[in-house]
Amino acid sequence: MKKYSVAVVGATGAVGEEILRVLEEVDFPVGKLIPLASARSLGKTVEYRGQEYDVMELTHTVFAEQGIEIALFSAGGSVSKEFAPSAAKAGAVVIDNTSHFRMFPDVPLVVPEVNPEDIALWKNTGIIANPNCSTIQMVQVLKPLDEAFDLVRVDVSTYQATSGAGNSAMEELVRQMQDMLNFKLDECEPKAFPHQIVNNVIPQIDVFTENGFTKEEMKMVNESVKILHKEIEVAATCVRVPTLRGHAESIRLTFECDVTASEVREILAKAPNVVVMDEPSTKTYPMPAMCVDRNETFVGRIREDIFQRNVLHLWIVADNLRVGAATNAVRIAQKWIETKE
Numbered sequence: 387m388k389k390y391s392v393a394v395v396g397a398t399g400a401v402g403e404e405i406l407r408v409l410e411e412v413d414f415p416v417g418k419l420i421p422l423a424s425a426r427s428l429g430k431t432v433e434y435r436g437q438e439y440d441v442m443e444l445t446h447t448v449f450a451e452q453g454i455e456i457a458l459f460s461a462g463g464s465v466s467k468e469f470a471p472s473a474a475k476a477g478a479v480v481i482d483n484t485s486h487f488r489m490f491p492d493v494p495l496v497v498p499e500v501n502p503e504d505i506a507l508w509k510n511t512g513i514i515a516n517p518n519c520s521t522i523q524m525v526q527v528l529k530p531l532d533e534a535f536d537l538v539r540v541d542v543s544t545y546q547a548t549s550g551a552g553n554s555a556m557e558e559l560v561r562q563m564q565d566m567l568n569f570k571l572d573e574c575e576p577k578a579f580p581h582q583i584v585n586n587v588i589p590q591i592d593v594f595t596e597n598g599f600t601k602e603e604m605k606m607v608n609e610s611v612k613i614l615h616k617e618i619e620v621a622a623t624c625v626r627v628p629t630l631r632g633h634a635e636s637i638r639l640t641f642e643c644d645v646t647a648s649e650v651r652e653i654l655a656k657a658p659n660v661v662v663m664d665e666p667s668t669k670t671y672p673m674p675a676m677c678v679d680r681n682e683t684f685v686g687r688i689r690e691d692i693f694q695r696n697v698l699h700l701w702i703v704a705d706n707l708r709v710g711a712a713t714n715a716v717r718i719a720q721k722w723i724e725t726k727e
């Protein structure tokens with residue numbers, strides 16, 4: 387089997403570190419691994435398959451110099467904007483975790499369990515975009531239900547972990563936990579979030595747009611439509627909660643047809659990458675603490691609406707660094723290899 391030269395751009399970050407773990411776990415055909423980050427990380431190493439690799443500085447020429455064939459980017463939108471075209475020009479396929487290219491009409495936005503056929507469009511620009519973490523777990527559940535009942539509208543509220551904002555954001559939560567225990571919380575200065583995150587929930591992720599929704603909320607609206615190839619209505623309220631890892635979402639779905647919870651349970655039990663965990667009598671439902679390091683989206687609290695027969699409620703949880711980023715990116719790379727070979 388052919389092996390590939392793989393660059394991980396942002397290898398020292400929360401998503402980059404997870405990509406390295408997932409590449410190892412799935413036994414990805416890595417011939418050569420090139421971990422890239424900023425000049426700040428020179429002198430650092432990352433671990434892959436029990437071996438230490440020196441982090442190299444991201445430059446425009448590194449992709450051609452190192453013969454990179456697959457470049458997994460997770461170093462922020464401005465970095466992708468500047469460097470992803472250089473990687474593509476040097477012949478690499480770019481799989482980008484940032485929001486920068488997601489809504490470009492000629493760039494495919496892919497969740498392999500939902501719209502794998504769109505990967506073929508990588509040839510347009512050499513770039514494939516990975517959706518927002520909250521969108522990925524949601525569309526994995528929406529797709530099979532849309533096929534069965536014809537989805538019309540989604541109302542979703544998220545409960546997003548601090549790791550969604552990177553390593554420094556997780557550190558901020560831990561620091562504030564310590565400050566709270568030491569009665570020093572008054573001195574804490576929020577940096578990663580607009581307010582104190584410990585002992586709090588913040589109904590704002592990213593900046594507000596003119597329509598009153600935040601950018602994060604509008605990502606869930608626009609990306610869902612692009613991935614599902616369907617003009618569904620979506621209204622999102624994205625909320626940051628003081629957990630480290632795992633995003634939860636409370637979702638209300640409106641369909642063209644009437645639905646029952648038992649039908650939905652049956653369909654989701656067979657859906658790719660979805661695990662039904664729904665047993666109220668034993669207090670069984672998904673929670674962030676149990677989804678860490680898992681690659682599936684968990685669904686529970688499936689129930690019919692009390693008033694409208696075409697409305698259903700459910701609760702989903704997934705590891706944002708895996709399902710919402712690293713696992714999705716690596717699975718795109720696996721499918722890209724299949725498509726090519």
Ligand SMILES: NC(=O)c1ccc[n+]([C@@H]2O[C@H](COP(=O)([O-])OP(=O)(O)OC[C@H]3O[C@@H](n4cnc5c(N)ncnc54)[C@H](OP(=O)(O)O)[C@@H]3O)[C@@H](O)[C@H]2O)c1
Pocket residue numbers: 395396397398399400401402422423424425426427444460461462463465483484485517518519549550551552553554706707710711
């Ligand atoms: N966290 C999530 O759940 C998640 C999910 C989906 C998508 N994403 C997206 O993935 C990207 C990274 O997120 P993260 O959570 O991993 O952030 P992070 O923990 O802050 O890591 C950022 C990474 O980018 C590197 N970097 C920053 N500026 C750079 C530059 N100018 N040149 C080269 N490398 C640079 C950093 O390297 P240094 O250490 O050298 O600064 C670090 O490796 C973001 O765009 C984010 O929106 C995140």
